[in-house]
Amino acid sequence: MADAYQLQNGGSGDKKPLLELYVKASGIDSRRIGACLFCQEFWMELYALYEIGVARVEVKTVNVNSEAFKKNFLGAQPPIMIEEDKQYTDNRDIEGRIFHLAKEYNVPLFEKDPTVEKRIESLYRNFKLFVRAKTDFDKGKKTFKVPVDIDALPPAIKIHYNRIVEQLAGIDQLLADRQTRYLLGPSMTEYDCELMPRLHHIRIIGQRLLGFDIPHNLTHLWNYVLTAYRTAAFIESCPADQDILHHYKEQLNLFTNQRETLQSPTKTHTLPEAVLDEIKRRGLDRK
Template sequence: MSDEVAENGHSEGDVPEIELIIRASTIDGRRKGACLFCQEYFMELYLLAELKTISLKVTTVDMQKPPPDFRTNFEATPPPILIDRGMAILENEKIERHIMKSVPGGHNLFVQDKEVATLIENLYTKFKMYVTKFESTDTKEASQPLLSHLERINDFLAKRGTRFLTGDTMSCFDCELMPRLQHIRIGAKAFRKFEIPTRFTALWTYMANMYELEAFRQSCPADQDIISHIKNQLGLRTTARIELETPVFTTSIPIVAET
């Protein structure tokens, strides 16, 4: 297992140490992998570590070659796994509930906003449907459900006028949406040559705000790991030799979208 400790984690006084075990890269088995839930919880916990309510330790595990101690403790359970003061939480819904109810400060991230919850629901499903439709000869038609959903998010952000989805501070919805937007940005381009339109200026501004945050930067997988994850998850093919490439992290936005 490989360890990463969030720079903002603290162990002073009675601040609890939280360990998050995440999937390692399927390329090198050490750096961060591209599991969406792993990044979502990493971001939430990193934000809490920045507030000094917890000390955060992040451990990557290569699931192709899990170490003996991992197999002994967790058998075949895949990450993410959260360990809080010796107690392991193994299922995604239980991890989310634990962060909300039991991790100091966690309840502040979980705001109630049905409009936002409905808005971001099924976005990633539409992306997966799009990139797997190789039989479609009409790329524009195949991309329309995804494009329409991205446009709705863009229009919502433009209307609401806040830095993040629910206001000017981050919430659990941002930690859920942004990793998926990054997968869409990197994966749709790699497999279908699709790019998020620059006319979605509110969406690009939102992504630029997220790119500035250490919580996103520290948790973000390399472009190659996102491509590898999507390829393996959906059984897709790519001609890129991503295993041989130097890791790249795309965190800039198009110049047109800045104006």
């Protein structure tokens, strides 16, 4: 168990609630952050509360296979949040507590927008279907073409691919229509805490496992990704590329070679040069 990520404000901090968030550690190195999406989502929400001085926050990585963790948390799985003597092990309870704190201090973190909900709700589920189908199709092949030749894919896999691209295009259009930095406006909300990590996973796993990338013509969506890479809550909570890849390979029962586990951790927080040039040409990065 590592206590390496402390976000504590100075001043009269003893009057602010202390929220301890336990997140899943990397499967490569238990001192590093793992690639649990819900862990990152709650971390980003808590960071928003910390950033404006509402709460003190400590984030701790935990090895779920360790005897100490099993003994302390009796079979619960991260994310887990502790506030004083109260333990929150259900995602709905964690979200509910963060929601009430945000409401109490008038933090606009949980504003509702049905249009945004509809655009983002099934994106990650569709991506997981594509991941499973594409990796099954690629099994036994030593290499795959990058970028993937869509026309060469079986129709069933092509359907998953087209659904993802269609949804990404819909989010791109939403951002183009609204001309906002985040999904709802100038400030990060729960929707961004949900979408930003998932877009990053889509990008990293797409590139490293699937021969897929977010289409480069979706300029507004790429600018949103750039916003994520410039948002402290995302940067602080983002796992390394190697840990994201390892997480998916474990889920898919894919072989991880030793070289991958020995690599120095890196984080891809840059954009393709041509995409960034187009963003700058349009002045989108100045929003």
